[in-house]
Amino acid sequence: MGHGGDVIQELTTDHREVDDLFNQFDDAAPGSPDRKRLVDAITIELVQHSVAEEMHLYPAVREHLKGGDALADKELADHGRVERLLKNLEALDADDSVFDATVRELRDEVTGHVDDEENNLFTQLRTHVHQQVLDRLGEQVREAKKTAPTRPHPAAPSTPPANKALAPGLGLVDRARDYVTGRGQ
Template identity: 60%
Template sequence: MGHGGNVIQELTTDHREVEELFGRIEALPPGSKDRKNLADQATIELVRHSVAEESYLYPAVREHITGGDAMADKEIEDHAKAEQIMKDMEDLQADDARFDTLMTQLMSEIRSHIRDEEQNLFPKLETACPADALMHLGDQVRRAKKMAPTRPHPSAPDTPPANKLLAPAAGLVDRMRDALSGRGKES
């Protein structure tokens, strides 16, 4: 899918891409090695997406939406749950009995998070935030995703400024590890 546009368009495109990966995982038989490869790809996209949201989207939610602090805190809590599930899955192979259980939990958690953002947070932000600010946020999110980590780091900070300082370094290390291992590449 094409990326671009304002922050809501950018993040909605990410949501559709992750859902497409989930559908591909669900279509494969349990234990298939391809399930692990697709789960790794989904994890890469979800971690990059989460870091970008935590760095730019949620601060904008806090600034522009009445009650935004509580909304942002809930979304960050959702991210923490998903990130822990991804961390628990990281070293499992697709034929491990826990893999399918955790994958099902992750998909449920992410689908619920997506529904909440698209039905509640995004419409409120679109109403409260000027169009040029939404476009600028889209640019910031795209840049952040390019530098973001690709592996779950549940103990890393999830709010600015610490996350903005540490994410690029963790991202560099993760991308080097991915390149050496072939992680995230379809076989």
């Protein structure tokens, strides 16, 4: 499954890519630099994915779904927990005594979030939102990921309009830091 299509297809592709990165992490030797590199890749994918959802998907959920405010608030709370774990991992080396346990906790959080999104939220979107809206959201999400941050920023706003104003600037700074350090390359 490649990127493209409506918002559900786009985000589902992201989910499978993160699953694959977690599987690669499992296959890497404990304490190895490959594990840290893979956590960096997981972080980049999750942060860009989350920011794009927060900018475009969750406002649409609030607008188009009955009970959308509660659904969006739950998803944002999930993102907050994941982002705090990512921030913790950012400061750890692969041979740190809590590194693997923190990755397991992250994977559990992400898996629960993905299961809920794919089996609940995406089903409701497919049923209640016009295909043209889903297609437009897919394009908006793809565009947002291009300028989204690549590092966790737990204190950054997660709802519009503040997140839409700040995310591209944070993304630029993150990409500059990544370029200098070689992270994610």
